[in-house]
Amino acid sequence: MSKTLTITDNRTGKQYEIPIEHGAIRAMDLRQIKTNADDFGLKTYDPALMNTANCVSRITDIDGDRGVLLYRGYPIEQLAENSDFLETAYLLLSGELPTTAQLNKWKTNVTLHSMLHENVKKFMEGFRYDAHPMGIFLSTVGALSTFYPDAKDIFDEQSRLTQTVRLIAKVPSIAAYAFRHSQGLPYIPPDNELSFTGNFLNMLFRMAELKYEPNPVLERALDVLFILHADHEQNCSTTAMRTIG
Incomplete structure (x- = not known):
């Protein structure tokens, strides 16, 4: 036919x-x-x-009416039960789940990029004490391009991967710093011995203790939440860019 x-x-x-x-x-x-x-x-x-598709995606498939969410063909239930956020991020980027060696290398690479430049912290300190954390977050993420001018090399595949790793690694640090700024608390640097999600909790809530130990139930719940929100099929900002060409 x-x-x-x-x-x-x-x-x-x-x-x-x-x-x-x-x-x-x-x-x-x-x-x-x-x-x-x-x-x-x-x-x-x-x-x-309402009835227009503007791309063909092999990354995510969502059917809200049937309660279906697939990342690269994998059901979200399977990933939420058996994977963590960084493994899921690798899957979304590469199309396949990583081997043990690939996953270890990926996690190490993300971990090594979690620190923020000291001038980024000074930039964030310039906001009023009552500035909304989301406003601080958005402004700081936008300002990263001034610290990493190679981000303009959008046609270079390796450069795009580097910026992807930087964003995955630094967004938790920026979000945590924005929250602590709104609370009048000092910034907490990343702890490379913790998991991706455990480190985020550390940067959010550590106080005077020498070593922050995240609650394992909260850590796992937040990690699953990150997995569920890892990709939206096509979010608003992506749709806007595709629409304007």
């Missing part, structure tokens, strides 16, 4: 064969449907993109 859509333009009587790919047609294929040579061509009208 041919995977095409036959359209008859009743204005002109002409017929058009439009290819169907992945259960969709390309909107630009409708441009050829014209009433005359000066006609711009047929356009689609879809407010709020």
Whole structure:
């Protein structure tokens, strides 16, 4: 069976064969449907993109009505039970779950990037004591590009991977510092002996103790929460960038 859509333009009587790919047609294929040579061509009208797909994804599949969430084909229940956040992040980025050696190397690489430049901390200290933590967080993440000018090399695959690792590693540090700034508390540096999530709790809540020991139940619950929110199929900011081209 041919995977095409036959359209008859009743204005002109002409017929058009439009290819169907992945259960969709390309909107630009409708441009050829014209009433005359000066006609711009047929356009689609879809407010709020209610029935418009703007990419083909092999990363995440979500069906809220059926309660299905797949990362690279793996059910979220399986990942939440058997994986941790960094292993899931590796899966999303590479398409496959890591071997033990790959996972250890990946975790070490992320851990080594968790520290923040001292000037980043000074930048955050410049916010008012009552500044909203989210405002501090967003501004600081944006400011990272001034500390890492190589982030502009968006067409370099290795550079993109480096920025990805930096963001995964530094976002918990920035978030924790933003929270502690709002509480009037000193910043706590990362503890490389803790897990990714355990270290985040350490930077959030450590007080005067010499060594912070995260509650294992809270640590695991937060890690599962990170897994559940690791990818949204296509979040608002990604959709905005794809829409404007």
